Amino acid sequence: xxxxxxxxxxxxxxxxxxxxxxxxxxxxxxxxxxxxxxxxxxxxxxxxxxxxxxxxx
Numbered sequence: 080x081x082x083x084x085x086x087x088x089x090x091x092x093x094x095x096x097x098x099x100x101x102x103x104x105x106x107x108x109x110x111x112x113x114x115x116x117x118x119x120x121x122x123x124x125x126x127x128x129x130x131x132x133x134x135x136x
Contacts, residue, residue, distance in 0.1 A: 094134055097130045097131075097133060097134050098130075098131075098134060100127075100130055101126075101127040101130040101131050101134075102127075104123040104124070104126050104127035104130070105123070105124065105127045107123055108120040108121075108123035108124045108127070111123065
């Protein structure tokens, strides 16, 4: 991803988009847990955690 490397890590728009995406992943994973789709929910939680970790580092 060449474009991502060109942007600073703390670029506000990028950070905001990562937060929004992580939030959507967590919301959808909650819905999947309600319907016992555990593997898909777990996968989305891992993606959200990865995004949140990239924001915090």
